[in-house]
Amino acid sequence: MPLPGFGVPGPVRTRPAPGAVHIPGWLSPERQRELVTACRGWARGPVPIRHTRLPRGGVMSVQTVCLGWHWQPYAYKRTADDVNGARVAEFPDWLVRLGRAALADAYEDATAGEGYTPDTALINFYDGQARMGMHQDKDERSSAPVVSLSIGDTCVFRFGNTESRNRPYTDIELASGDLFVFGGPSRFAYHGVTKVLPGTGDPATGLTSGRLNITMRVTGLE
Template identity: 65%
Template sequence: MTDRTEALIPRARAQVADCAVHLPDWLRLEQQRELLAACHDWARPPAGMRTVSLPSGGMMSVRMVCLGWHWHPYRYSRTVDEGAAVRPFPDWLGEVGRRAVAEAYQDPVAGAAYRPDVALVNYYDSTAKMGLHQDRDEHSREPVVSLSLGDDCVFRFGNCRTRTRPWTDVLLRSGDLFVFGGPSRMAYHGVPKILPGTGDPAVGLAGGRLNVTLRVSGLTD
């Protein structure tokens, strides 16, 4: 089957685990372009896109910009590394998150109650990876909403007990939505591989992948 033929076949929503839902092609092309434009704006200094240093002395292979709260391994603050104030979390992005939860869980009440206040925007070049980890630095266990732009990636979604198997590998493409909460909120997950050159040029990202994840921090000033 050719890539062009595959593109004509709608991909079905999938429940990867309990309360972990993949909605392919959730963002229309124009919405992807609008989100990309916002990412470009957020990436500018001050408090823009940066390489993240780990306590071990190593560096993450992804680059990151944060909204609402800045993530330092492994804590949040209102300022970035050089002391500049973190970029604000926009109201419109919260509305995207509420719609995402409502549609992923087919539950308008859960969607309306979702109040994300932090976003991590990760840029993966063709060689970047993200090891299996838990999103455990938030004080809330409300769902994580993940949006993909650009190149395809292999998204590895594991279990809540260990970094080892069992896990499920999901192909995430530009415009895809992945939501995980409830019993799957603390599942280990990561990105072992980016597939270079697979992104739709019409989106406007020249190369690599952007991942926008929304969370409820549960933090107060």
């Protein structure tokens, strides 16, 4: 997949916390369509998209498919032992380059993405009723930043503090094409999705309803 096709970040970025950056419209419509097509392919397998079952029996309302490493609460494995036992799809080089470009733009430093080599991505699909409770991304052994891309319906993203799920937190609307990066002092901040706003996405992206969220991480695993 060719790399060009980002939106123009411009001056509208926001920084809700140290190390956290939100850039609206970072992905161009063309890039969003390409990602939707790629996500549909990953959702079909080798490990199909599914609702993750939690250790205590609960089932997550979002549907998830993984690249590179399979996330199974609360660890990463090469094979999806909780689904079909297959090895997950490889993490593509073009997605590594996209992650590096995201960091360079988010931190306004051409060198910020150097050496950033994400090796897993969690791709979550939210329908109009799906939510994500406040949690930390802490199953990785690396503290490298998380790169999050949104496509489709707008959501209300709650970005909190590193100590607890409670206040202080900031509610941010993430729309189609938005980039959100959190690293440094905010790498282990609690965060979640409180609601999805149905009908706010553009069908021209190839996604007629719901929201796709692609989060790239560095596991630190061999």
